[in-house]
Amino acid sequence: MPLFGKDLGIDLGTVNTLICDGGEIVLYEPTVVAIDIEELKIVDVGQSAREMDGRVPDVIEVCRPLRDGVIADFEVTHRLLGHFVEKVCGPSRLFKPRVMITVPLGVTSVERRAVHEAALQAGSREVYLIQEPLAAAIGVGLPIATPSGNMVVDLGGGVTQAAVIAMSGIVSEDATRIGGMKLDEAIVSYVRKKYGLIIGSRTAEEAKIRIGAAIPQDEERTIEIQGQDQVTGLPRPITLTTGEVIEALQETLQLQLVAVRNVLERTPPELASDIIDRGMLICGGGSLLRGIDKWLTSATGIPAYLAEEPVACIAKGAVRGLGMLERLRRTLPQV
């Protein structure tokens, strides 16, 4: 451990926040805060705040301070980060950590500064920013320092990002503010249209995770979900099948594909041929959707393969990036 405190990698996501200390993930919690809106006090943070959602009186609001990958509520984000950093490092103000924290591709300088400032106010000694796909590439150990091209696609909850990396730099990139949460919304609207049933986004997410897929599967699963009848207002169950979820997701999956296509178009031919040979690495929670690798492969003609630790690799790569500052200097976002 360094003399002045830990080195931490923080993956600050729209849906989840992960912290990596050395090689270990020491925190993995929803990016959620519960606030008492009468007393303007934070009541809870992370997993326990998420569990309050829909189960507490109206004075408590459960919110996500990030939207589409970027900070939407600065005050709440820095309190959330402060809480997480303290959980990992203890309450001591003496040994402040050095932090590498993620930002999505294509963020504005104002958005970058907000993340930098939030991490500083959360009790960090030094803060560096890193683009999520670059952190993922480092986390899985892709040979990013070589002149050949490495392609990474991060399918997050709020953003879909694609990048080609070579010589420790990002050669081409694109991001679209469409991610896993939009897939959940697509299921909500599919069920409303087809069954006249109103369901919550958490129910939709559960259906996506438990039975969902991007392409037809050998094993067709079903799930019984509860909703509220649009006409009578009464609760009613329905059974949803894998095939129906696949149908519900197609349009939104196509929108996520735009970022991947744009990057391929912007990649110089020499590097494009490397990528055709090596394929593209997919990571982020959305990469766990069954069949998404095959779906991307058939949509782009480039083999897509899942990272070994698709969600943890980003925070792991962030902390590893602190040991490569000199090499990454030209590439890391400045504030």
Ligand SMILES: Nc1ncnc2c1ncn2[C@@H]1O[C@H](COP(=O)(O)OP(=O)(O)OP(=O)(O)O)[C@@H](O)[C@H]1O
């Ligand atoms: N098995 C699964 N199948 C499909 N989707 C999944 C699965 N597991 C998690 N997800 C989705 O992954 C998303 C969360 O992924 P992740 O933690 O990478 O997002 P994030 O980093 O918080 O967001 P972002 O990077 O966009 O800011 C959620 O939308 C969640 O529903």
Ligand SMILES: [Mg+2]
């Ligand atoms: Mg992410």
